[in-house]
Amino acid sequence: MSLHAATAAEIGRGLATRQYSSVEVTRHFLERIERANPALNAFVTVTAERALADARRADVRIARGEGGPLTGVPLAHKDIFCTSGILTSCGSRMLANFVAPYDATVVERLDAAGMVLLGKTNMDEFAMGSSNETSFYGPVKNPWDTTRVPGGSSGGSAAAVAARIAPVATGTDTGGSIRQPGALTGLTGFKPTYGRVSRYGMIAFASSLDQAGVLAQSAEDAALVLGAMAGHDARDSTSVDAPVPDYAAGLDRPVKGLRIGIIREFFGEGLEAATGTAVRAAIDAFRKEGATVEELSLPNLPLSVPTYYVVAPAECSSNLSRFDGVRFGHRCKDPKDLMDLYRRSRGEGFGAEVKRRIMTGTYVLSAGYYDAYYLKAQKVRSLINQDFRRAFEKVDVLMGPTAPTPAFGIGAKTDDPILMYLNDIYTIGANLAGLPAVSVPCGLVGNLPVGLQVIGPHFSEQRLLAVAHAWQRATDWHRRIPPGFA
Amino acid sequence: MSAVANDWETVIGLEVHAQLATRSKIFSGSATAYGAPPNAQANLVDLGYPGTLPVLNREAVRMAVKFGLAIGAAVARRSVFARKNYFYPDLPKGYQISQYELPVVARGTVEILLEDGTRKAIGVTRAHLEEDAGKSLHEGLGRASGIDLNRAGTPLLEIVSEPDLRSAREAVAYMKKIHTLVRYLEICDGNMQEGSFRCDANVSVRRRGESAFGTRCEIKNLNSFRYVERAINHEVERQVELIEGGGKVVQETRLYDPDRNETRPMRSKEEANDYRYFPDPDLLPLVIDEALVEEVRAGLPELPDAKAARFAREHGLSDYDAGVLTASREMASYYEAVAEGAGEPKLAANWVMGDLSGFLNRDGLEIGDSPVGAAALAGMLKRIVDGTISGKLAKDVFEAMWSERKEADAVIESKGLKQITDTGAIEQAIAAVMAANPGQLADYRAGKDKLFGFFVGQVMKATAGKANPAQLNQLLKRMLAGP
Numbered sequence: 001m002s003l004h005a006a007t008a009a010e011i012g013r014g015l016a017t018r019q020y021s022s023v024e025v026t027r028h029f030l031e032r033i034e035r036a037n038p039a040l041n042a043f044v045t046v047t048a049e050r051a052l053a054d055a056r057r058a059d060v061r062i063a064r065g066e067g068g069p070l071t072g073v074p075l076a077h078k079d080i081f082c083t084s085g086i087l088t089s090c091g092s093r094m095l096a097n098f099v100a101p102y103d104a105t106v107v108e109r110l111d112a113a114g115m116v117l118l119g120k121t122n123m124d125e126f127a128m129g130s131s132n133e134t135s136f137y138g139p140v141k142n143p144w145d146t147t148r149v150p151g152g153s154s155g156g157s158a159a160a161v162a163a164r165i166a167p168v169a170t171g172t173d174t175g176g177s178i179r180q181p182g183a184l185t186g187l188t189g190f191k192p193t194y195g196r197v198s199r200y201g202m203i204a205f206a207s208s209l210d211q212a213g214v215l216a217q218s219a220e221d222a223a224l225v226l227g228a229m230a231g232h233d234a235r236d237s238t239s240v241d242a243p244v245p246d247y248a249a250g251l252d253r254p255v256k257g258l259r260i261g262i263i264r265e266f267f268g269e270g271l272e273a274a275t276g277t278a279v280r281a282a283i284d285a286f287r288k289e290g291a292t293v294e295e296l297s298l299p300n301l302p303l304s305v306p307t308y309y310v311v312a313p314a315e316c317s318s319n320l321s322r323f324d325g326v327r328f329g330h331r332c333k334d335p336k337d338l339m340d341l342y343r344r345s346r347g348e349g350f351g352a353e354v355k356r357r358i359m360t361g362t363y364v365l366s367a368g369y370y371d372a373y374y375l376k377a378q379k380v381r382s383l384i385n386q387d388f389r390r391a392f393e394k395v396d397v398l399m400g401p402t403a404p405t406p407a408f409g410i411g412a413k414t415d416d417p418i419l420m421y422l423n424d425i426y427t428i429g430a431n432l433a434g435l436p437a438v439s440v441p442c443g444l445v446g447n448l449p450v451g452l453q454v455i456g457p458h459f460s461e462q463r464l465l466a467v468a469h470a471w472q473r474a475t476d477w478h479r480r481i482p483p484g485f486a
Numbered sequence: 487m488s489a490v491a492n493d494w495e496t497v498i499g500l501e502v503h504a505q506l507a508t509r510s511k512i513f514s515g516s517a518t519a520y521g522a523p524p525n526a527q528a529n530l531v532d533l534g535y536p537g538t539l540p541v542l543n544r545e546a547v548r549m550a551v552k553f554g555l556a557i558g559a560a561v562a563r564r565s566v567f568a569r570k571n572y573f574y575p576d577l578p579k580g581y582q583i584s585q586y587e588l589p590v591v592a593r594g595t596v597e598i599l600l601e602d603g604t605r606k607a608i609g610v611t612r613a614h615l616e617e618d619a620g621k622s623l624h625e626g627l628g629r630a631s632g633i634d635l636n637r638a639g640t641p642l643l644e645i646v647s648e649p650d651l652r653s654a655r656e657a658v659a660y661m662k663k664i665h666t667l668v669r670y671l672e673i674c675d676g677n678m679q680e681g682s683f684r685c686d687a688n689v690s691v692r693r694r695g696e697s698a699f700g701t702r703c704e705i706k707n708l709n710s711f712r713y714v715e716r717a718i719n720h721e722v723e724r725q726v727e728l729i730e731g732g733g734k735v736v737q738e739t740r741l742y743d744p745d746r747n748e749t750r751p752m753r754s755k756e757e758a759n760d761y762r763y764f765p766d767p768d769l770l771p772l773v774i775d776e777a778l779v780e781e782v783r784a785g786l787p788e789l790p791d792a793k794a795a796r797f798a799r800e801h802g803l804s805d806y807d808a809g810v811l812t813a814s815r816e817m818a819s820y821y822e823a824v825a826e827g828a829g830e831p832k833l834a835a836n837w838v839m840g841d842l843s844g845f846l847n848r849d850g851l852e853i854g855d856s857p858v859g860a861a862a863l864a865g866m867l868k869r870i871v872d873g874t875i876s877g878k879l880a881k882d883v884f885e886a887m888w889s890e891r892k893e894a895d896a897v898i899e900s901k902g903l904k905q906i907t908d909t910g911a912i913e914q915a916i917a918a919v920m921a922a923n924p925g926q927l928a929d930y931r932a933g934k935d936k937l938f939g940f941f942v943g944q945v946m947k948a949t950a951g952k953a954n955p956a957q958l959n960q961l962l963k964r965m966l967a968g969p
Contacts, residue, residue, distance in 0.1 A: 082537045095536070102530060104537060201537040208767035236539050237769050315767055318569050321580020322534040326633070329536075342573055365571070365762035374764060 003028050004164040005481060008073050008221040009248075011167055015062055015072040022055040022062070022072030026116050029074050032165040033118065036485065040141050042150075042159040044079045045087050046119040054116040061114055069224050069248070071114030076166040078157050079120040080127055081107050081212075082201040090203045091123040091135040091153075094323050094330045094349030104201020105236070106170060106212050106229045113228040118166050121156030125351045126320065127177055127205040129153050130423040131413065134353040139410055142185060143482040144448055148407040151181030151423075157215045158185040163485040168225055171215045174205050175308055176402075176427025178213045179439035183402035183451020186441040186480055188468060190214045190222040193458050194434030195240035197226075198233030204319040206312035207238075209431040218478055219440070219468035223247035226461065245462050253466040256290030259395040264297045266400030266426050278443030278450040279401045285474065286399075286467075294395060298387040303380050304428040305421055310364050310377035311432070316354075317361025323349060356417065385433045392457040397467060401426055402439040402451035426453060436461050440468045441477040449477070494691045496722050497699055498651035500714075502664050504643045504674040505618065505682040506549045512617050512641035513540030513583060520680050524623070528635035534578030539768050542567075546641040549673035550590045550615050551774060551782045553643060556671055556789055557610055559594030561779055567615075567769045571762040575633050576620035584644075586763040589614035590772060596647075596667070597791060598659040599809050608660050609648030615772075616642050637681075643673070649688065649699065654718035658711050661685055662813075666790050670815045684709040689721045690735070700725070701735040705742050705749055717742035721749050793818055801831035810839055816853045820860045827864025830871055837863060841884055858887050866894035876955055879903050907954045909961065912945070915953065916965050919944045930966055941966060 003025060006014065014020055030048050037043050051074065058072035082088050082100035084107075089095045103111065111117070124134040132140040132155025140155040142148040143163035150159040154171030158181035161169050171178040173191035182189020190213045197212040204210060212229065216222040227248060232241040262283060267276060287293045325331040325345025332344030350358070364373035391398060403423060413420040430437040435458060439451035452471070456464045472478050511518055514531035531538045554561040568586035591613035597605050618640040623632035645664060651657045665683055668674035676683045690702035705721060708714045720742075725735050740749040765771075788796075794808040797818075803811070811821045817838070825834035842863065846856060866883055869875050875883055875898060886897040898904050906912055919941060920927050930937040941962055945953055 088536070090536070098536070100537070101535070102537075200539050203536040204768075206767075235541060237541055238767075314764060318571050318581050318762070318764070321571060321573065322536070322578060324573060324575075324580060326575050327533055327535075327578065338575065362762065365764055367760045367762075370762075370764070 004032055004167075005486065006167070007217045008075070008168040009069065009218070009224055011073050012069045012071070012224070015058075016067060016069075018062075022058040022116060023052060025072065026051050026055040026074050026118070029118055029166060036163050036165050039146060040143060040159050040163055040165075041138055042121055042140055042156045042163065042165065043076070043119045044089055044091070044122050044137050044156070047086060047117050050086070051116050051118050054111075058114045058116060068113055070110070070228055072116060073114075074116040074118045074167055075110060075225070076118045076121045076157060076160050076169040077107060078123055078154050078169065078171050080123060080172055080203050081170060082203070083107050083117070083120065086120065088120065088203070089136070090127070091125040091137060092349065092351065092354070093136040094346075095203075096136060096330065098329055100201075102201065105198035105233045107201065109229045109231075110170070110225070115228075121154070121160055121169060123156055124153035124177075125354050126203070126316070127153040127172055127174055127210075128316070128353050128357055130176070130180060130420055131408070131410075132156065132181070133410065133414055134351055136351060141410070142407045143485055144185065145407065148409055148448070149184070151184035151403070151407065153177040154181050154215060158182060158187055158189070161185070161187055161215050161217060162482060164481055165485075168217070168221050169215045170212060170225075170229070172202060172205075172210055172212050173427075173431065174209045174211075174312060175431050176424040178215060179427050179437060179451065179453060180403045180424060182215055182439040183441070183453075184407040184449065186449030186477065186482070187439075188214075188216045188219055188222050188441070188472075188478060189402075189439040189451070190216065190226060190465075191430065191437050192226060192230060192461055193240075193436045194431075195238050196230050196436070196459070196461065198231075198236040198239045200233055200235040204315075206315040207319060208315060209308075209312060211431070219438075219465050219472055220248060220251060222438070222468070223251055223465045226465075242459065247462055247465050250462045251466055251469040253463075254290075255286060255467060255470045258286070258291040258397065258467065260286055260291050260293045261296040261391055261395035261398045262293060263301065263398050263400045264295050265299075265301045270404050270422065270425065271401060272405040272445075274445040275401055275403075275405060275450050278445065279399075279452050282442035282452045282471070283399050286471075289470070289474070296391050296394065296398070298384075298391055298429070300380065300383040300387050301429050304384060304432060305425055307377045307380045307384065307432060308424070308428045309360070309421060310373050311381065313357040313361030314365050314374050315361065317358045317365065320350075320354070320358055325349070353417070381432050384429055388429070388433045388435060388455075388457075396456070396463060397460075398455040400453050402453040403427070406445050406448035406450055430455050434458065436464055438464045438468050440471055441480070442471070442475070443477060444480070447483070449480075493694060494722075494726050495694050495696075496653055496718070497649045497690045497692065497702075498654075498657045498718060499649040499688040500647045500651065500657055500661060501686040501688070502645040502647075502661060503684050503686075504645060504664070504668045506546050506641040506643055506673055507675055508543055508545045508549070508641050510543060511639035512543050512546050512615065514639050516639065518640050520677075520682075522636055524632065524634035525636060528620075528638060532578065532635050532639045534580070540583060540766075542769060542772065543641060546615055547590070547772065547774065548778070548782055549641075549671070550613065550643055551779060552671050552673055552786065553613055553645070553668065554591035554594065555779070555783050555786060556667055557594030557596055559591045559610060559613070561774060562588060562590050562592065563774055564588065565590040565614075565772045565774075567766045567772065568763045569766045572759045574619070575631070576622045576635070576638065578620070578635060578638055582617060582619060583766055583769070584616035585614035590774070596660060596663050598656065598663050599805065600659070601655065603805065606650075606656070608650045611646045611648050613643050613645045616644055618642050643668075654715040654722070657687060657718055658715050661714055662711060666813055670787055670790055678709050681709060685714065687714060687718055687721075689718055689725070691722055691725045691729070701737050703735065703737065703749070704739045706739055706752060708742060713742055713744055716744070716747055717749060720747060724749065787815070790818075797821075797831075801825060801835070803831065803835055807835050807839065811835060814853070820853050820856075823860035824864045824867065827861055828867035828871065830867060833867055833870070834864070837867060841881065845888055857889075857891050858884065862887060862893055869894055869898065873905060873907065873954065874898065875903055875905055876951070879905070879951060902950075903952065905954050906949055906952045907957060909957065912949070912953050912957055912961050913965065915945050915948050916941075916962055919948060920965065927966070931968060938962070938966070
């Protein structure tokens with residue numbers, strides 16, 4: 001088996017048993033990036049020198065017997081995580097000159113685990129998008145079909161791992177931005193419980209929804225990386241102070257007796273037939289393995305999209321106010337006064353989708369509209385939360401499709417934001433309720449991957465990973481590599 | 487002004503901003519000390535860097551609870567931080583973290599003493615925690631403006647009163663009371679020059695007897711008691727003149743210019759910001775449990791009202807004197823130490839409010855820096871009480887103690903100021919004066935009683951003022967009357 005076809009866990013084991021060095025592994029991936037990235041546009045920045053320095057340090061650590069399962073394993077960070085001394089663009093012209101002066105907690109922790117930083121991946125601008133077409137750095141191509149999108153907003157991370165030019169990558173998920181690209185590129189996309197991973201150093205889109213996670217080849221990889229990045233952080237007041245279980249050690253729990261709920265609302269109009277068939281077949285396979293399956297209704301869940309498109313823009317309109325051309329980021333040339341500085345710096349620095357959301361958010365928070373939009377959305381949000389709570393009184397996990405269709409063509413939905421927003425119809429609920437959820441590949445439609453979404457109660461990461469792992473022991477969808485990248 | 491006094495009623499509400507005396511900022515670990523070079527005390531959180539997050543300073547919360555308990559207010563078990571959104575270069579995040587719908591403190595009362603000696607309760611609507619903004623610097627930078635973010639993120643307690651104040655003087659009395667209180671509680675240094683304690687005044691007028699409020703104007707950033715009084719008086723005059731001239735008051739924010747003694751519009755309602763308040767998703771609701779409240783309550787010092795009442799009751803002081811002596815915690819403890827040391831509370835009160843305060847004022851000193859400490863002053867008062875020195879000589883002794891930093895006994899000793907109480911010595915001095923002034927003596931004995939004062943003066947002169955006045959009177963009367 002060639003190196004790049006190996007999972008992060010397998011590379012880690014190979015390093016520990018000295019089959020190869022981290023420097024060799026790193027060189028291999030850097031070469032692959034050099035060859036494949038021009039066509040994919042997955043990376044905004046490749047940190048070759050830093051990667052080799054990291055790798056040399058990791059090799060020393062391994063030689064001393066001080067390495068862990070991820071020491072020396074390369075990874076890529078979504079360009080939303082601040083990395084000290086490295087461009088952190090957030091996919092925006094606004095931050096195209098922003099070299100972060102500090103490391104995000106996620107970066108710091110994976111660095112401490114000995115992982116090797118290959119570079120920073122492309123993304124929808126400020127994580128606002130479902131196709132990676134809103135990036136200032138241009139669209140990312142789906143390795144399964146380069147005329148199609150990889151999903152978004154963590155599209156660069158998804159494309160990089162799917163094309164095996166990075167063994168694993170971080171992502172962030174505000175409305176599906178890990179799971180949807182995971183589904184569209186055949187990966188395991190894991191979004192943890194809100195508060196499980198620190199948001200410190202992760203550039204905020206919608207603070208009450210944003211959560212860092214992993215785009216990986218397998219549940220095992222997701223378990224290892226999540227375990228290394230999760231945990232309480234005093235610098236993030238919303239991070240939860242609860243012990244982090246050894247996720248990798250709990251992977252082998254059997255699915256027999258697992259109570260699965262099928263979300264009725266996820267199988268209605270809008271779901272592409274072949275995708276539905278693949279997802280139903282996967283759930284059926286769990287039943288055959290001894291799980292019980294029951295169909296449940298979450299009546300408020302169809303309100304997820306409109307609710308999300310009030311809450312998320314409201315928060316983003318405030319979060320993005322700091323980009324004013326005064327202290328960092330893009331500043332217009334020769335401003336004639338303060339208002340001109342604000343107007344032109346922001347007007348030039350932000351792209352159309354970001355502006356659309358800032359305007360929407362400003363509107364829903366305005367005097368006279370707050371109650372009708374923001375407050376109402378918060379009420380619906382708690383109803384959706386309640387729907388999930390009731391469901392989890394009956395079942396252990398909920399299952400359904402991750403996205404309504406496989407990857408769509410580049411440019412196919414860019415003219416119709418509503419159509420684009422509907423791509424996240426199945427993923428947004430978990431964000432509004434703060435729940436952990438994972439997308440695992442469960443088939444191919446034509447030559448395009450389809451994802452099965454599994455949602456669990458708060459802090460049920462271990463259960464979700466075990467379910468995903470059981471599925472991956474029984475199937476090989478997750479080992480399929482896009483033709484041309486094998 | 488007479489028209490104002492007769493036909494118009496003034497309605498004032500104050501928003502006092504007290505900078506909390508925490509070592510670090512309310513949402514970051516930066517220091518809050520005043521006077522550092524620009525931006526030396528601004529870290530990435532204060533600069534609003536992408537990805538940074540606020541973490542609440544627990545000490546600021548304790549201070550807010552302290553204040554709430556001190557004014558008998560409700561301390562919210564759950565309160566919420568909200569974002570107040572607006573763009574300004576000294577506001578790094580583009581929003582200020584404040585509290586909006588659910589403040590930490592609500593519904594308290596502060597009592598003020600009016601000039602006629604009556605007391606008035608002023609309602610405190612709410613007090614909430616928030617972060618301060620930075621400062622824009624416009625001088626000495628040519629066409630550019632500078633921004634100093636040292637102050638950005640400094641914790642503030644904004645204390646909002648009900649519109650219960652009816653004159654500029656009441657407003658000042660209220661502000662002084664809050665000033666006293668926050669310093670007693672040691673939650674604010676009260677330094678108005680450095681901006682640690684300032685207020686905005688909401689002012690409106692209405693014809694006497696009307697129940698509806700008039701349209702109000704808000705005067706921003708008043709940082710001295712004198713400015714508060716002047717700015718309000720000016721604003722009241724302006725509004726009355728405007729209405730009487732057939733005009734209407736426009737709701738707006740105004741700035742007070744102390745050099746011209748006038749207020750000027752800052753921005754009108756039409757341009758007013760819509761702050762788009764909403765709960766800050768980066769901070770969890772602030773939960774204050776019973777244990778914290780009780781812990782803070784147990785640590786509260788004796789508050790100024792209670793202390794003043796005790797001084798009045800136990801020391802026999804007037805309400806006014808008790809109020810003056812409790813205006814600051816330092817003053818009160820100084821006075822109390824003097825009163826105890828000397829055993830004469832009223833004498834102590836007179837000296838602390840009189841000579842001591844006069845000297846402090848003259849030299850621009852705080853009571854904590856007084857060259858004459860409480861024990862030293864008490865020592866001198868004892869010498870008055872035991873007759874060693876007269877009350878008149880005591881003033882000289884005090885002056886010497888102040889300038890030479892000596893104890894009373896040392897001054898009395900070195901200057902020989904000890905009172906002469908030896909009857910023989912006084913008689914000798916009287917005899918000498920009588921012998922030297924035979925004419926006046928004859929006149930006195932012929933019935934010119936007024937000359938008694940002349941003889942007192944002469945003997946005092948001869949004894950350098952040291953003769954015991956009571957003894958002198960008695961002996962002089964007897965000897966002048968003749969053998």
